[in-house]
Amino acid sequence: MTKVPTVIHWFRLDLRIHDNLALRNAINEAENRKHYLRPIYVIDPNIKNRVGLNRLRFLLQSLQDLDMNLRNKNSRLYIIRGNAMEELPKLFEKWQVKNITCQVDIDPEVVQQDEFIEEIAEKKGIFINKRVQHTVYDVHRVLKNNNGAVPLTYQKFLSLVNDLPVKECIELTKSVPDECKPPDFESNKYNIPSLDELDIDDTNLEPLKYPGGETEAIKRLNLYMSKKQWVCKFEKPNSSPNSIEPSTTVLSPYISHGCLSAKLFYHKLKEVERGSQHTLPPVSLLGQLMWREFYYTAGAGTNNFDKMVGNPLCMQIPWGKNEEHLKAWAEGRTGYPFVDAIMRQLKQEGWIHHLARHMVACFLTRGDLWISWEEGAKVFEEYLLDYDWSLNAGNWMWLSASAFFYKYFRVYSPVAFGKKTDKEGLYIKKYVPELKKFPSSFIYEPWKAPKSIQTAAGCVIGVDYPKRIVDHDKIHKENMQKMNIAYKANREKKAVKRPRS
Incomplete structure (x- = not known):
């Protein structure tokens, strides 16, 4: 037969x-x-x-x-x-x-x-x-329209896709005919493994806040698209990195796994915005989706996009190595409560707000610890539900001021930045429970609290919660000098390579 x-x-x-x-x-x-x-x-x-x-x-x-x-x-x-x-x-x-x-x-x-x-x-x-079908646009076509060159700015990218049509979404309306069902259709051999079958102990895992799958993705999409006014008024810089409940859609894990079509999200946003006053890229929700397309285009057109060496877009910076500091950062033990709360949320839930990502990425690299963005990217790759190869590399280069963004002197303060949206430190108290009895006046700088207050709060700095591993006020100035020297060296290197006219 x-x-x-x-x-x-x-x-x-x-x-x-x-x-x-x-x-x-x-x-x-x-x-x-x-x-x-x-x-x-x-x-x-x-x-x-x-x-x-x-x-x-x-x-x-x-x-x-x-x-x-x-x-x-x-x-x-x-x-x-x-x-x-x-x-x-x-x-x-x-x-x-x-x-x-x-x-x-x-x-x-x-x-x-x-x-x-x-x-x-x-x-x-x-x-x-x-x-x-993983992006709104065919990124190779975008590159071709730019003569094969990577658009180096977001605005340039928008100009390249401005007139490109976005195809309508297709639906699967019919069922598969019976004659197309193989004889091994009911075989258990091809079943989805459980965590148990993969020899994974999930007893220490927190309950999953964002369940996986297309069904949940569509439900979440419809929930947020029903909030027309919220969508039209959304501005990325004005959302809160440390709200207890997310101040954004958290659709990113569903888009990164393809549970939700980026194209469907695009069309739904366009539908909501139609005929209404709304914010514009880069700060709008549609603008966030376009950032993803921008990084995909850059990733598709750049050799070694996820590395510093051999990456033509990336500034060559002599980052240091400090395994102890890297581990403290990854585990949320830097002694800076806002940084530690973010990293602990990441580890527990697999998701953190994009501005929180900015904060901890800057802290690890040019801001405080002077550790390579590649090391941070590895940690994010492990923990993020919405890990995406091109976005992860692109954002880390941006936040370390290695590519795309060059105002390296604009450093996030691990103290002042969080206070803007959470003066009481409720976010810190949730994710760094050692400090939950600390007065709000010391929650961002617990090392400043008198010993009597530390004792009363049941958390002595250096014993129950770590001392800060660096002095931000001092170290970030030293790092800015290092960045200045690195930028100068890169400029000189380019000048030498540039052919004489």
């Missing part, structure tokens, strides 16, 4: 059925050719060594939700365990694969992986159909 060939849709950062053209292409191909349809997701059992537990839990929830939504369309999700470059070629033979659909990606590791798989597929006569 001849085997029925297979059409694969390979889910990556498109964990949804709405606005998923590649998935619809796969379904149509399977239906037209009477082939089996197998939507897959490849999960490496070693993922627990590369991804923080909050993000891994979010991913598994998103996969469970995706499987449920696929089953509602008479299909299912096949989990393939292992390395894609090893496992997919095996499936090519086992399933007699004829077609693969998937999204376009720009992460260099994924690009390299795809090139390897495409080479094998081509030899076997397997057609791969890739679709742009």
Whole structure:
């Protein structure tokens, strides 16, 4: 008996059925050719060594939700365990694969992986159909419109996409025909693993504040889009980095995993803004989405975008190394309560406000600790639910004044910045409970509290809560001198390289 060939849709950062053209292409191909349809997701059992537990839990929830939504369309999700470059070629033979659909990606590791798989597929006569569906715009087209050059400013990027049409979202309205269901449809072999199966102890994990999945993403999107006035008045600088409940949408984890289409978010925002007075990019909600597109474009067009060395956009700065300080920062033990509260929230919940990210990134790099932005990017990669390769690298370069932003002397104060929106220090008291009985007058600078007050609050500085690891007022001035020297050295280096006229 001849085997029925297979059409694969390979889910990556498109964990949804709405606005998923590649998935619809796969379904149509399977239906037209009477082939089996197998939507897959490849999960490496070693993922627990590369991804923080909050993000891994979010991913598994998103996969469970995706499987449920696929089953509602008479299909299912096949989990393939292992390395894609090893496992997919095996499936090519086992399933007699004829077609693969998937999204376009720009992460260099994924690009390299795809090139390897495409080479094998081509030899076997397997057609791969890739679709742009993780961004609003085709970033390679944006680069082409700029003669292959990366737009170095946000405004330049906006000018490049201003006249580019944004395609309408597509919906998956029909179900998969019964004849496209493979005989292994009910096999437990391809089920989504639990944290337990991945040998992960989740007993110390906090309850997940933001559940993963397309269903939750759409619910959250509709909730915020119903607040028309709030959307139209949104201004990024005026939102609070230390409110107990988020002052932004927290849609970023859903967009970064592809549970929510960036294009759908774009169209919904346009719909809300239509006919109303509203804020504009870069501070508006639409402006935040465009920042994502800006960094994706820069990442797609820049070699070594996530590194300092070999990155043509990145300022070469002789950062120092201090493992003790790096660890104290990552664990929220710097002795600066606002910084520590942010880092502890990140570790507990997997999400922090974008201005809070600015604060701790500046503190780690040019502001206080003089540690490379690459080290901070690794910590964010582990803990952030909304980790995104291009945004993570781009934002860290910006905040360390290594690229895109060059006013390095504008340093966030780890004391004054938080006070603007939370004078009482309620945010600190929540995430740094050692200080919860401290008077508000000392909550941002506990080292200034008299010993009697520290004792009465049950928290002696240096015993129950760490002393500050640096003196901000002194160290940030020294760091500004270092930045000045680094900038001067970079200018001189460029001048030497510049050809004479």
